[in-house]
Each structure stands twice: as structure tokens, then as C-alpha cells.
Amino acid sequence: MFQSFEVTARPEQGPPRLSALRAEIAKQGLDGFLVPRADAHQGEYVAARDERLAWLTGFTGSAGFCVVLEQIAGVFIDGRYRTQVKAQVAAEYTPVPWPDITLSVWLKEQLPNGGKVGYDAWLHSAGQITQAEKELKGSGIELIRTENLVDAIWEDQPEPPMNPVKAHPLEFAGESAAEKTTRLAADLAKAGHGSAVITLPDSIMWLLNIRGADIPRNPVAHGFAILHDTGAVDLFMAAEKLKELGDHFPDTVAIHDPADFLTAVDTLAGQVQVDAGTVPQKVADILGDRMVDAGDPCALPKARKNAAEIEGSAEAHLRDGAAIVELLAWLDAQEPGSLTETQVVTELEARRRTDNALQDISFETISGTGPNGAIMHYRVTEETDSTIQDGHLLVLDSGGQYLDGTTDITRTIAIGEVGDEEKACFTRVLKGMIAMSMLRWPAGLAGRDIECVARMPLWLAGQDFNHGVGHGVGAYLSVHEGPQRLARTSHVPFEPGMILSNEPGYYREGAFGIRIENLVVVQEAPDLATSDRERAMLSWRTLTFAPIDRRLIVVDMLSAEERDWLNAYHRDVAEKIGPRVGPQARQWLDAATAPV
Known part of the structure; x- marks a missing residue:
């Protein structure tokens, strides 16, 4: 397995660290301190040295922050992590739904008489501080620039990374x-x-x-x-x-x-x-x-992939798809109850490592079975490693960093006999993914304008999910790349060459999770026989090729058009990936991509 460099903390380690930080806050004459998950470079991911939020609280999500006051320590987490945070932080920490409750609103409630809250000016963007100060104006609450108080108490803090470029x-x-x-x-x-x-x-x-x-x-x-x-x-x-x-x-x-x-x-x-x-x-x-x-002058030019980057990514996805198919064929041959989540992760990473162009995985593999699958960004640990049992859904979200491209794929897999409710929910998620895949839209629209397309089948059943439909992806760079997103908050218009994920899902806490994810690239929409081309239109080109579990599909819930899309996609998977896998995996693939 690839080496992990994350800093983590057990829930019982949180209270003494919290007490030490509070003592440091009092020593500085402050009423509180902000602890973000950030570094001086303001990227989404941080090195071990900068995992201050995880070290202090135990929460390991990729977004969030903690506000430590004398009587309360709020851990601010968005919808992706509201299940995860409960298992990772001690009772001394209070989860706060964010951005439903903003920093300024929370501070006003907790410090009604005002106060001084410190922060490290390297770890907060100018936009964040400007907005917070504007919202706190007149409240008597001041944000004070200080040295980093977590660093002052973190005795074994890792050194800054010095790896070769x-x-x-x-x-x-x-x-x-x-x-x-x-x-x-x-x-x-x-x-x-x-x-x-x-x-x-x-x-x-x-x-x-x-x-x-x-x-x-x-x-x-x-x-x-x-x-x-x-x-x-x-x-x-x-x-x-x-x-x-x-x-x-x-x-x-x-x-x-x-x-x-x-x-x-x-x-x-x-x-x-x-x-x-x-x-x-x-x-x-x-x-x-x-x-x-x-x-950032690089943001949009970087997002608009050139021909070499697009074709490199397409080729990387074909090799990655072969690794996924080999894994799925192997997994299908195992008896329910004979494997754990970690064993699946190890096997998948071994399959990917057969490609010499692989440099690393693109994020920590998510392998969540049964209730663990309902934790959107679940990370299996020795304590949580669970047996994959008959009747479970296994959510497998993974990716590779190849010299020619970055991949990110999620498949939800049936283990043994799965219930009708799980199948109905899976089919709604699939319908949303297909609807987005088939979409044509006028140039100039952004994620906020079209992301609802992938949610509609779930909405009609009174269901939804608490993460965006898709994120940007780099070309052998960050698996999460801005500024484009398929999200309600994104106003960046899509342009040809942008690569995004298409990943609707559904999560029932304590029961199961579902997510289906392909990567897609924006292209100028091809002309249709029925179109007189009144305006410029865009569409998606699918980059990811791996089977979608037919055992979980309620075929009668699909329209004729959706069936046609799925069958055509599976034909492409068989044609593109079949020649790249071994005889046993090819036999499995032919069955897995049969028409519905």
C-alpha cells in the first residue's frame, strides 16, 4: 500500500491538547483562537506539519476549522462530514453545521459581550478575514493577528517537507x-x-x-x-x-x-x-x-486543458479502467464475508501499481461497506476496518496519479443479495449520473445552473445528498481543482477543456451509501440532425470507462433513452478495456457489460 503521511489523533487525545491550547490562549490575553485546516499556500491539501486541525481535534476531513473559546470549542464541518465528525472528536468538541452557521454568527452567540480572537495571518485568506471582520463590525469582537498558538504546544510537530521537484x-x-x-x-x-x-x-x-x-x-x-x-x-x-x-x-x-x-x-x-x-x-x-x-492568473488557463493534457488524461483513464476491471472481477469471485475493506484497498492499489506511469494514488482510497459507505469521505483505519458482508453495498472511491493524467472513479458494488430499497436508491443515483452525462447546455452556464439535473431523480423521491455533483480535476495535478465545479455555489462558466467529476450519490446514515462517479471533459457539443445551431452549445465527453453494477439496477425505472445510454456506455467499456485485461477479467467484463 502507498505510504500515508496524515497526522491523526484519537478522540481521547483531544481534551488534553484542548486544555493546553486554552492555557496558551489565556497566556496571550485572548478569548479564543481560530484553527483552520490550511497552510501558508492556501491549497486544499496540507502536509503533516500543517495538520493542526486533525492534531487538535481528531477530525481528518479535507475542509473545516475549529474555534476554541474558554467554554466551548466548535468544530465547523460541512454536509460531507456531519457523520464522520461524530466518530472522530471527543465530547469536549461541539460540531457546528457550516456554512449553515457562519463563523461570525457563532462568535456573536458565544461572545455576546465581545472579545479578542486570535488567528495566524498565514493560514487565513484575505477574503476570509475581510468578510469576517465586516460581519463582526459593531459586535465588540476583534480578530487579532498572532503567532500560531497550536505550534506553540505541538511538541513533536513534523518538519516542513523538503521533497525533490x-x-x-x-x-x-x-x-x-x-x-x-x-x-x-x-x-x-x-x-x-x-x-x-x-x-x-x-x-x-x-x-x-x-x-x-x-x-x-x-x-x-x-x-x-x-x-x-x-x-x-x-x-x-x-x-x-x-x-x-x-x-x-x-x-x-x-x-x-x-x-x-x-x-x-x-x-x-x-x-x-x-x-x-x-x-x-x-x-x-x-x-x-x-x-x-x-x-489567480493561472486558475482558468490551468483548468482549460489543452489537447495534449486531454488526450493524456484519456489514455490514463483507459489504463486505470483496466486496473478497476481486474479488481472488480477479483472481488466478484470472493465469497461474501471473506474480505475486509482494507484488503480491497490493498488489492486495488496493487492492480494500479502494475502501470509504470503510476506515481501515486490520487487520494486515500475510500472503501466503505454497509454503514461505513454512508460516511461520504470515509477513511478505513485499523479500528474501523469492517468485513464486507452479504447484503452490503460497497462504496469504492479511488484514483491514480499518472504521468499523463489524474483519475478519480467511484463504483458502488453489490455484495451478495442486496435489498430492493438499496436497488431503488441506486437506480435513482444512476439516472442522475446519466442525465448529467447526456446533457447539452448553452455556453456561458456555470455549475450552479445545471447541477440540479443530477439531483432530479432523487428529488422526485424526496431524497438528496450533501455534496456537490462534481469538482474540477487536474492533469497530473490535484484531484480537486478549481475554479470550475458542478455545485450550487459555483458561478464559473464551463469552457471546453475543463475536466470535472460527475458523481451524484445517496447516503442513509447507519445503513448504506451509494455514489457513482465518472470524469468528464467539457467539449463543444456536436451538431444534431434536429438542430439548426441557434447558439453555441456544450456537452460532455466521458473519460472514465468501467462497468456500472447491473445487479443494482431496477431496469423498469430507466427510460428507453437511459437504457440506450447505459448500453452504449457498456459497449464502449467492453471495446476499450477488454483488450487491456487478462482472460478471466475479460470473461467477467463481457458479462458485466451485457445489455440491460
Whole structure:
């Protein structure tokens, strides 16, 4: 199994750590302290050194934060983690449904007479602090910049990662670093911005065609960058990481010690472009009025995959699909009750490792059987590892980091004889996934405009799920990539080349979970015989090819059009993946993709 680098804490470790933090808060003359799951680079994923939220509370979700006050410690979690948090934190912590309840609303309730709440300005974006201060105005509650108080009590805190950086081949990148920096610099100059500060690790990796290993499962390295309107780039990254690059960088890239980053920011002249949603407040404090919130200049260009990135991703998905089929065929041959969740994870990772292009898995594999499947981002541990029993649904969500692409696929698998209710719910989820897959929509629409399509079959039955329909995916980069999303909160219009997941689900706490996920790429919609092309239309091209469990489908619930889509998809799976698997898996695949 690939090595995991996560920091975790058992629930019983939380109370003494909480007491120690409260003592430090009092020592600083504060009434509270904010503990986010974030680092100075403001990416979604963090290194072990920055797992402060998990170390303090035990909660290991990929989003959330804790607010520690004298009498209460609130752990703010969104809908994905409301089941998980109950099992991971001690009674001394109070789960808070977020964003239903915002930080400012909660603080006003808990500190009615006002107070001083500290925070580390490196770990909160300028946008977050600006919004919170606006909402707290007049309440008597102040947000105070401090040193990190968790670091002050974390005695065995891991060191910062110092892993080597490698060049990303041009054949997979599709555009040189010099071409990218020149193109983006022209956009800065056109906007009248002298420079742009870039802190997101995946943006820096994409811009300079490099990949790192500072974050588990994500091929990124920690560093900062300043892109100038001349095309020059100042990269602030430890020289120790860059020894293997040779002469990879163009002459326009200058390397600096990360300790010099803030000094360099202070010397920037004119308007400086940032993304207020990700730039640390520490940087915003230095820029002051020079700061212009115009977005990360790499975000949209990175999201719009070029032809090399799309075809590389498509090829990676075919090899990944072969590994999935080999796993599913093996799993189907095992007797119910003979395997645990961990054994399935180990077997799947072994199947993927047969591909020499695999660099890592793209996230910790989710293998949740029965009630564990209802925990949306379930991570199996020694304590929770469960036997996969007759009548269970197994949710298997996994992916690989290949040199030519990043994969993410979820299949829900029937173990033995499954109940009618589970099958009906599965079929509704499938109908939603098919509806999204078949969708054509006018150019200019965003995730908030179309994500309901995947929810409609569930809504009609009075059901829903508490996560987005889909997220952006990188090209051998982060498995979660912005700015595009299939979510109610996303207003970024879809453009050709954007890769997203299509993953509706359904979760019944204490009983079972269901999710079906394919990756898709936005394309210009092909003309139809019935269309006179009044406006530009977009559609999806499916990248993921692996069978959907026919044993869980209530065929009578599918329309003729849905059956046609499913049968055509399964024909494609058999044709594309069949030649890539062994004889036994091929025999299984032929049966698994038979028409319904």
C-alpha cells in the first residue's frame, strides 16, 4: 500500500491538547483562537506539519476549522462530514453545521459581550478575514493577528517537507513554461497589473511545468511565485528541492529563498494581482492598497486543458479502467464475508501499481461497506476496518496519479443479495449520473445552473445528498481543482477543456451509501440532425470507462433513452478495456457489460 503521511489523533487525545491550547490562549490575553485546516499556500491539501486541525481535534476531513473559546470549542464541518465528525472528536468538541452557521454568527452567540480572537495571518485568506471582520463590525469582537498558538504546544510537530521537484515533460504539458509565462504576462499587462502573487502550489506547478511531492497524493511542492508583466518569474522555493531540475527553467525564472518572499512582495510597484480567496492575509497586509483582487492568473488557463493534457488524461483513464476491471472481477469471485475493506484497498492499489506511469494514488482510497459507505469521505483505519458482508453495498472511491493524467472513479458494488430499497436508491443515483452525462447546455452556464439535473431523480423521491455533483480535476495535478465545479455555489462558466467529476450519490446514515462517479471533459457539443445551431452549445465527453453494477439496477425505472445510454456506455467499456485485461477479467467484463 502507498505510504500515508496524515497526522491523526484519537478522540481521547483531544481534551488534553484542548486544555493546553486554552492555557496558551489565556497566556496571550485572548478569548479564543481560530484553527483552520490550511497552510501558508492556501491549497486544499496540507502536509503533516500543517495538520493542526486533525492534531487538535481528531477530525481528518479535507475542509473545516475549529474555534476554541474558554467554554466551548466548535468544530465547523460541512454536509460531507456531519457523520464522520461524530466518530472522530471527543465530547469536549461541539460540531457546528457550516456554512449553515457562519463563523461570525457563532462568535456573536458565544461572545455576546465581545472579545479578542486570535488567528495566524498565514493560514487565513484575505477574503476570509475581510468578510469576517465586516460581519463582526459593531459586535465588540476583534480578530487579532498572532503567532500560531497550536505550534506553540505541538511538541513533536513534523518538519516542513523538503521533497525533490521534477520536470513535467512537454509531451504531457502541451505548452512550455516560457510560453505559459509569456501568455499570462500579456494578460497582466493588458489589465494594467505590474505583477501577480501566486501562492497555490498547483498553480506554480502548472505554470513552470514542474511536479513535487510535498503533499500526500498531490504532485505539488511548497513555494511562492511572483509573475511580472514582463514575463519574468521570481520563484521562492528551497534550493534543496530543485537539485534535480538541471536547466529546466527558462532564463526568465529566478530562484530565491522562501524567507525572502515577503520582502520581495513589499518592493512590488504598481497594482499587484491576487486572488483574495486564496492569498494569505499576511501577504495582503504587506500589499495594502496595491492589491487587486482579480483572481489567480493561472486558475482558468490551468483548468482549460489543452489537447495534449486531454488526450493524456484519456489514455490514463483507459489504463486505470483496466486496473478497476481486474479488481472488480477479483472481488466478484470472493465469497461474501471473506474480505475486509482494507484488503480491497490493498488489492486495488496493487492492480494500479502494475502501470509504470503510476506515481501515486490520487487520494486515500475510500472503501466503505454497509454503514461505513454512508460516511461520504470515509477513511478505513485499523479500528474501523469492517468485513464486507452479504447484503452490503460497497462504496469504492479511488484514483491514480499518472504521468499523463489524474483519475478519480467511484463504483458502488453489490455484495451478495442486496435489498430492493438499496436497488431503488441506486437506480435513482444512476439516472442522475446519466442525465448529467447526456446533457447539452448553452455556453456561458456555470455549475450552479445545471447541477440540479443530477439531483432530479432523487428529488422526485424526496431524497438528496450533501455534496456537490462534481469538482474540477487536474492533469497530473490535484484531484480537486478549481475554479470550475458542478455545485450550487459555483458561478464559473464551463469552457471546453475543463475536466470535472460527475458523481451524484445517496447516503442513509447507519445503513448504506451509494455514489457513482465518472470524469468528464467539457467539449463543444456536436451538431444534431434536429438542430439548426441557434447558439453555441456544450456537452460532455466521458473519460472514465468501467462497468456500472447491473445487479443494482431496477431496469423498469430507466427510460428507453437511459437504457440506450447505459448500453452504449457498456459497449464502449467492453471495446476499450477488454483488450487491456487478462482472460478471466475479460470473461467477467463481457458479462458485466451485457445489455440491460
